[in-house]
Amino acid sequence: xxxxxxxxxxxxxxxxxxxxxxxxxxxxxxxxxxxxxxxxxxxxxxxxxxxxxxxxxxxxxxxxxxxxxxxxxxxxxxxxxxxxxxxxxxxxxxxxxxxxxxxxxxxxxxxxxxxxxxxxxxxxxxxxxxxxxxxx
Amino acid sequence: xxxxxxxxxxxxxxxxxxxxxxxxxxxxxxxxxxxxxxxxxxxxxxxxxxxxxxxxxxxxxxxxxxxxxxxxxxxxxxxxxxxxxxxxxxxxxxxxxxxxxxxxxxxxxxxxxxxxxxxxxxxxxxxxxxxxxxxxxxxxxxxxxxxxxxxxxxxxxxxxxxxxxxxxxxxxxxxxxxxxxxxxxxxxxxxxxxxxxxxxxxxxxxxxxxxxxxxxxxxxxxxxxxxxxxxxxxxxxxxxxxxxxxxxxxxxxxxxxxxxxxxxxxxxxxxxxxxxxxxxxxxxxxxxxxxx
Numbered sequence: 001x002x003x004x005x006x007x008x009x010x011x012x013x014x015x016x017x018x019x020x021x022x023x024x025x026x027x028x029x030x031x032x033x034x035x036x037x038x039x040x041x042x043x044x045x046x047x048x049x050x051x052x053x054x055x056x057x058x059x060x061x062x063x064x065x066x067x068x069x070x071x072x073x074x075x076x077x078x079x080x081x082x083x084x085x086x087x088x089x090x091x092x093x094x095x096x097x098x099x100x101x102x103x104x105x106x107x108x109x110x111x112x113x114x115x116x117x118x119x120x121x122x123x124x125x126x127x128x129x130x131x132x133x134x135x136x
Numbered sequence: 137x138x139x140x141x142x143x144x145x146x147x148x149x150x151x152x153x154x155x156x157x158x159x160x161x162x163x164x165x166x167x168x169x170x171x172x173x174x175x176x177x178x179x180x181x182x183x184x185x186x187x188x189x190x191x192x193x194x195x196x197x198x199x200x201x202x203x204x205x206x207x208x209x210x211x212x213x214x215x216x217x218x219x220x221x222x223x224x225x226x227x228x229x230x231x232x233x234x235x236x237x238x239x240x241x242x243x244x245x246x247x248x249x250x251x252x253x254x255x256x257x258x259x260x261x262x263x264x265x266x267x268x269x270x271x272x273x274x275x276x277x278x279x280x281x282x283x284x285x286x287x288x289x290x291x292x293x294x295x296x297x298x299x300x301x302x303x304x305x306x307x308x309x310x311x312x313x314x315x316x317x318x319x320x321x322x323x324x325x326x327x328x329x330x331x332x333x334x335x336x337x338x339x340x341x342x343x344x345x346x347x348x349x350x351x352x353x354x355x356x357x358x359x360x361x362x363x364x365x366x367x368x369x370x371x372x373x374x375x376x377x378x379x380x381x382x383x384x385x386x387x388x389x390x391x392x393x394x395x396x397x398x399x400x401x402x403x404x405x406x407x408x409x410x411x412x413x414x415x416x417x418x419x420x421x422x423x424x425x426x427x428x
């Protein structure tokens with residue numbers, strides 16, 4: 001469901017936080033989608049359960065997730081999570097900036113960078129991440 | 137507010153007047169998974185031995201479950217699991233007998249857990265300890281530390297001899313312990329990537345002292361590599377605040393900065409009239425940079 005890279009400079013909690021936030025914002029994780037239990041997600045990715053718990057708590061406070069007594073956490077209702085197009089675009093900005101900066105440092109052209117992004121776009125289309133999280 | 141399981145204050149140890157650990161203070165709270173990092177000889181094993189009360193402190197004190205750890209009552213000891221760096225298995229015994237000996241000390245011993253794990257980890261219970269490989273011995277040693285379901289599990293280099301599959305199985309077991317929320321784990325390891333996955337707190341020992349300790353996420357956010365690129369050659373006086381070390385090359389400079397905060401970015405860019413890029417580091421990079 002998620003792609004976590006513990007051996008990266010970005011703290012694991014932030015990787016998970018941003019993925020859930022993005023997937024909920026885009027509707028890839030539609031409202032009502034159940035999230036894995038803290039224990040299951042921790043075991044699957046071999047990470048500390050407190051990390052998962054921290055992310056769920058932060059996202060609950062943001063209104064992205066809902067806690068349900070004795071049941072799995074779910075993605076909160078659309079009114080609160082389906083953010084407008086502009087807002088989602090804003091979330092993408094820092095990532096694109098990184099790509100642009102890297103391309104400049106590598107002395108590549110704008111065309112090169114756009115082409116690389118297009119290729120990456122197509123490549124990610126058949127990733128399991130995409131398939132598995134579509135509503136059944 | 138729950139009280140910490142372990143609390144050390146000004147802890148120190150000297151042998152013949154030579155310090156092997158000095159002025160270390162920390163707490164371990166219920167639910168913590170603490171990764172202890174340090175080069176060989178940095179004092180990791182001494183630290184764990186002081187916590188366990190194997191040796192008296194020469195300075196300061198450490199409390200375990202509220203007791204002086206050197207005078208820990210039996211009931212408190214029964215809540216602690218320990219896996220030493222060098223296993224303390226008895227060569228003549230079979231694995232099953234070895235387990236039986238240890239189990240007899242603990243009323244809370246969980247036969248089902250140990251039976252299930254020994255199957256999953258492929259530990260042959262009929263084999264004699266002396267015929268076991270180093271990895272098998274280490275697995276058995278870990279089983280013995282887990283079997284009584286301790287509230288605090290302390291492990292000194294537990295995975296050094298395990299293959300990647302066994303290491304992952306071990307990690308899963310630590311996650312099971314941590315999922316409880318009320319049990320804690322303290323483990324030292326040179327396998328930085330395991331620490332990276334599991335620890336929520338990091339202790340870095342360096343030169344017999346606690347060099348850095350805290351929340352793992354804040355470690356990754358606070359020690360970063362900063363790249364500065366100016367339009368003209370950097371002046372001789374060029375400096376990045378809190379830089380641990382800096383490399384300069386004409387118009388560019390790269391430094392490892394401790395205590396970085398996101399809001400420092402713009403101020404630095406303006407002050408240095410340079411383009412600033414902040415690169416986050418892996419735990420391994422951080423560890424190496426701190427030892428340069």
